[in-house]
Amino acid sequence: MFKNLIFTKKAVTLSKYHTLFTQYLKRNQQKEIPNGLYAPITYILNLGGKRLRPILTLMATEAFGAEAEEALAAALSVEVFHNFTLVHDDIMDAAPLRRGQPTVHYKWDVNTGILSGDAMLIQAYQCLEVYDAPLFGKLNRQFNKTALEVCEGQQYDVDFEIQKEVSIAAYLEMIKLKTAVLVGHALKIGALIGKATDEEAQKLYDFGVLLGLAFQIQDDYLDAFGDPKDFGKQVGGDIIENKKTILYHKAMELGTSKEKESLSEWLDFEGDTIKKTSAVKSIFQSTGASHASQQLVSDYTTQAFQKLDEIQISVEGKNTLKAFGKNLMERKY
Numbered sequence: 001m002f003k004n005l006i007f008t009k010k011a012v013t014l015s016k017y018h019t020l021f022t023q024y025l026k027r028n029q030q031k032e033i034p035n036g037l038y039a040p041i042t043y044i045l046n047l048g049g050k051r052l053r054p055i056l057t058l059m060a061t062e063a064f065g066a067e068a069e070e071a072l073a074a075a076l077s078v079e080v081f082h083n084f085t086l087v088h089d090d091i092m093d094a095a096p097l098r099r100g101q102p103t104v105h106y107k108w109d110v111n112t113g114i115l116s117g118d119a120m121l122i123q124a125y126q127c128l129e130v131y132d133a134p135l136f137g138k139l140n141r142q143f144n145k146t147a148l149e150v151c152e153g154q155q156y157d158v159d160f161e162i163q164k165e166v167s168i169a170a171y172l173e174m175i176k177l178k179t180a181v182l183v184g185h186a187l188k189i190g191a192l193i194g195k196a197t198d199e200e201a202q203k204l205y206d207f208g209v210l211l212g213l214a215f216q217i218q219d220d221y222l223d224a225f226g227d228p229k230d231f232g233k234q235v236g237g238d239i240i241e242n243k244k245t246i247l248y249h250k251a252m253e254l255g256t257s258k259e260k261e262s263l264s265e266w267l268d269f270e271g272d273t274i275k276k277t278s279a280v281k282s283i284f285q286s287t288g289a290s291h292a293s294q295q296l297v298s299d300y301t302t303q304a305f306q307k308l309d310e311i312q313i314s315v316e317g318k319n320t321l322k323a324f325g326k327n328l329m330e331r332k333y
Contacts, residue, residue, distance in 0.1 A: 017055045017068070024072045025079070040104045040116040041123075044083050047099040052215075052328070053186040054079040059324065060190025060204055063317030071193045074139060077127035078186045081143075084120035085150060085182075087113050092158065093241060121147075131193070139189050146185040153178025160244055168249045172213065175246075179219075180212025203311045210304035211325055214297045218331065220245040221293045224281050236277035242267050246296065250289035259287050301329045 025045065030038040054075035061071035089095075090103040091113045097103060105113035128139050156174040160166045187208040191201040223238045224247055238245050248267075252260050263283050269276050284290045304325055308318055 017058050018051055020068060021051055021054045021058065021072065021075055021079075025076065028076065036108075036112060037116055037119055040087075040108055040112055041120055043107065044087055044098070044104055044116075044120075045080070047101055049083075049099055051079065053082055053182060056183065056186040056208065056324070057190035057193075059317075059320055060187045061194040063204075063313045063321065064191055064194030064196045064200075065314075066194040071190050073127050073130045074189050074193055075186075077124045077143070078182070078189070080120050080127065081124035081147065082182060084117050084124060085154070087117040087120065089154065091117075092154075093237070095237060135192065138192050142185060142189055142192070146181050149177045149181045153181075157243070161242055163244075166244045166249075168246075168253070171244065171246065171249055175216040176209060176213060179216040180209045183212030183215065184208035200312055203307065207304050207307040207311070207321070210300050210307060211328065214300035214304065214325075215328055217246050217293055217300065218297045218329065220247055221290065221297070222331075224277075224284060225290065236273070236281070239277045239280045240273050246293050247284045247289045250292040251284055251287040254289060254292060255283065255287035259283055297329055301325055 030042045030045075032038060057071050057075040057078055058068040062068045086098060087104050090098055091105045091110055095103050096106050101107075103113075104116065108116075125140070125143065128136060128143065131139055153174050153176070156170070157178055160171070160174065184205040185208070188201050188205040191204045196204070220238065223245070224236060226235055248263070251263055255263065263280065266276055266280050266283070305322055308321055308325075311318070
C-alpha cells in the first residue's frame with residue numbers, strides 16, 4: 001500500500017499540475033517487500049507517461065472551487081488503476097514495449113505481471129480510503145462502475161480481433177468503454193471532491209467521455225503514423241495484431257473494392273510484419289482513412305467543448321479544460 005496518503009496545502013497553477021502530481025507520487029512510494037510484487041509496480045509507475053487522467057482530476061476539483069491538493073489521493077487512484085490496465089493489456093496483446101521501455105511481463109514474466117497488476121487494482125481502491133462518507137461512497141460507486149466498464153471494453157476489443165465484421169458503431173462503443181469512460185471518471189471524481197452537484201459532475205463526465213473518444217482515435221492514428229521515438233510503443237502494433245481500429249473502418253467505408261479486398265488480404269497475412277505494416281498504412285492513406293480519423297478527433301473535441309459550455313463553472317476553469325483538450329487533440333505522442 002502507498003505510504004502517507006495525506007494532503008498538503010499550497011498554491012498551484014496550470015503549468016504545475018503535472019509537477020504537483022508527480023511529487024505526490026514520489027512521496028507515496030511502494031512497499032519494498034516482497035520485492036517480486038512491488039518492484040514491477042514501482043517500475044511501471046515510474047516509466048512516466050503523460051499523467052493525463054490524474055491531471056484532469058486535479059483540474060476538475062479546482063474548476064469547482066476547491067484546492068487541487070484535496071484530490072491528490074483520488075488522482076493517484078486513477079493513475080494506479082490506469083497503469084494496472086496497461087500491465088494486463090500488455091500481457092493480452094503480447095506487447096514488448098510500453099513508453100519506450102520493456103513491458104512488465106517482458107522484464108519479469110507473465111505471472112509477475114498478473115499478480116502485480118492485481119495488487120495495483122487493490123491499491124487503486126485503497127487510495128480512496130482517505131475520503132470520509134458520504135463522499136467516499138460516491139467515489140467508490142463511481143470507481144466500481146468505471147472499472148467494470150473498462151473490463152467490458154477490453155473484452156469487446158478481444159472479441160473484435162477474431163470477428164470478420166465489426167461495425168463502426170460497435171467499435172466506438174468499445175473504445176468508449178475501454179478508454180473514454182476512465183477519462184470521464186477522472187473528471188467526475190474531481191468534480192465530486194470539489195463539491196459539485198451530481199448533475200454538474202455528470203456533465204463534466206460527459207465532457208470527459210467525448211474527450212476520451214477523441215483521445216483514443218488520435219491514439220489509433222498515432223499507432224500507425226506516429227514517430228516511435230515520441231509514441232513510446234511499437235508503431236504499427238494494432239496492424240500487426242489485426243485490430244480493426246477506426247482507420248480500418250474508415251478504409252472499408254471509403255475505399256474502392258480493390259482497396260478493401262487488399263486490406264482484408266493483408267489482415268490475413270502472417271508473414272513479414274514490416275511489409276504488412278507498410279502496405280496497410282499505404283491503404284489507410286490512399287483511401288483517405290488517415291484524414292478521416294483526424295477529422296473525427298476534431299469533431300469529438302468540438303462536441304466535448306460544447307458540452308463543457310453547459311457546465312456551471314468559472315470561465316477560468318472552462319478555459320483551462322479547453323486548453324487541455326486542444327493540446328490533447330494536437331498531440332503527436
